[in-house]
Amino acid sequence: MITNTELEQKGNAFPSNVVSFRKDVDTLYFTTENDVALQITILRDGLLRFRYSTTGMFAKDFSYAITKHASIGYNQLDIEEKEDNYSITTTKIICEVSKKGLRVKIYDRADGTLINEDELGFHWEESYEFGGDIVKMSKVSHDGESYFGLGDKPGHLNLKGKRFENWVTDSYAYGKDTDPIYKTIPFYTGLHNKKAYGIFFDNTFRSYFDFAQERRFVTSFWAQGGEMNYYFIYGPKMTDVVEYYTDLTGKPDLPPLWALGFHQCKWSYYPESKVKEITSKFRELQIPCDAIYLDIDYMEGFRCFTWNKEYFPDPKRMVKELEADGFKTVAIIDPGIKIDKNYWVYKEGLENDYFCKRADGPYIKGKVWPGECYFPDFTNPKVREWWSGLFKELIEDIGVKGIWNDMNEPAVMEVPNKTFPHDVRHDYDANPCSHRKAHNIYGMQMARATYHGVKKFSHPKRPFVITRAAYSGTQRYTSTWTGDNIANWEHLWIANVQVQRLAMSGFSFAGSDIGGFAEQPHGELFTRWIQLATFHPFFRVHSSGDHGDQEPWTFDEDITDIVRKFIELRYQLLPYLYTAFWDYTEKGVPLIKSLVMFDQEDVNTHYRIDEFIFGDSILACPVIEPNAKGRRMYVPRENWYNYWTDELVKGGKEMWVDADIDSMPVFIKEGTIIPKYPVQQYVSEKKIEEITLEVYYKKGKEDSQFFEDAHDGYDYTKGRFCLRSFKLTGRKNQLIIQQHKEGSFESDCKNFKLKIHGLPFEIKTIQLDNETKSLEHLQVNGCLTMIIDENFSELDFNGENGEN
């Protein structure tokens, strides 16, 4: 194991004294006596890129992670040479670079707080085996500093005291401490002195992060090759850090709304009659569902882009019939192409030389589901284009609506390292390299090629793709799931952690295999998992099928009823989730937020795990133990309404919350307005002419949003959306709701049904857009309800003495 923490370690080399400095527009260049070069590029006032070279020269700049759409530009850049250092000032930070050793310190410009400081800073070790360097960076870890992020790591949310490796790995039945697993997202957020910053180490080689584990006051990261190339992202809010990171590595487009509905999957549903039996049962039992998945058995001998005609004699007809019943079909596609001279995909790949090769020329051969396979080099743009084109039949002709990319780590069976050998060659978009460099982005490039194909052939509808392997930036192309988990209580905990962590790593459209992939859950575990996943952006049941069934009706009737109730809740909340998704695509705001991200100033949140915020204002906390009648949880500062009882609780403390098997702790932040659809069996089943607005009274002001569009297609990019901004103002004797509408989309909605929760006064008068309404418009059944025109601008409820 390589460490960078042995000061005396013979192999380590360090930059010496700075001998030259120059500035070229937004980039500063430093060189040292021993030919170390440092480039600092100022991308935004709080976003700096650091690149180090040990030879004085930099390789061609290329990254799969960074998007060309990233927002760049700063307001101020002043450089001052001081006795010991160079000082760089922007509107947000001051960065000092020492003349001895190129060590960096970064301060908050406004109040001078030290945010981040190099310990040894950049150093390296020559890699005799492969050439180049093992590049290392060590930073001071401050007392009380916490660390978050790094993608799909299954352990505690706060990474402090732990060491991690990044090497995308097929990890069947992983556990809490398994590392690495399926994804590499070398980005973390540090938090101390209530201020947050991020570090994104954009290096695709096998990399490591040590968060004050080996030495208590040192956090370090290093990689087995490539450049020390990292971005420093200043918040100071955690949400800002993630938003800037997501802006840099890319935001997804809006998914079709059906993709946010419930999905049912298993390895595998076949033949056609089985698929139909499952989908009919959903409709019969009135359990909403939008997507049904076909795992590898739909293919002919696991050959991608083929169909087993015995099981599926007429896929086009089947997919059409499923669609008529409101089901979208999603099919799996793996990277391994079966070696079979009569198989057209294999032949095309071979003829065009699209498969990956070993260093000395032969193709890399590996065993996956179909037996011996060759593997397309997705790092070659020509191969990606070919791959995209292969989806024509599945998507355009047959009508499949989504593609599921799996085994794209790439996973290889029966070999000790579970993947390609290091010497395999890759094009890497005309930067030829070995698998050491391309491994971590292989799956991402497969998902990218898939996305472009599905997008092209789905047009004018939106694509849906899901991937298992990922590197930073993969969120631009696809959704993801957390891989082969297990049906046990620990994995319910893990699913909760992983989906939160992915969201704070820029990858919000994520979920777990509900109920567990390996083994079989009992009804209670399945129910608790459905409850949690109701609040996960991606909502899919999947299981290996080896251990029995895992459909909502597999257990007893009571369980089916509870599962239905939660899936129905998800469908009611779709407009709220879709609005949050839109916010994510616009600004990179994570779809779910761990408590620390919701309130970083409250130190009680720094080690909380179970509770999280769904969207902006729903607090959810799963029950993750058997036989529970409720649980203790931390309710963050602010006032919250218990979703089930409307009881108002004051946060900032831990409390017991009742939640028998048919319930789960869910709270709504006071002042919020939540749009809700009626229950549908699938998205677009009904023309929705009345939308409910759940209004949660607050003494004070609160803003809420509601975004609508056609729920598919691209018209929204041309202004055909409807964005409603609501302003709620609550006083002792008054509640005002104002609406402002933007965009040219004509919603089907004619009326809002307002449901007012927690109103502390008796209504005496109602003004709607300056007209007095009679109190007869109000109904009282549990909470106050009123139907109003969707175009209202201002609604004013007054109590006894008007506006106090």
Ligand code: GLC
């Ligand atoms: C892998 C996937 C799993 C899938 C199976 C068969 O284990 O992670 O989701 O069902 O392969 O394709």
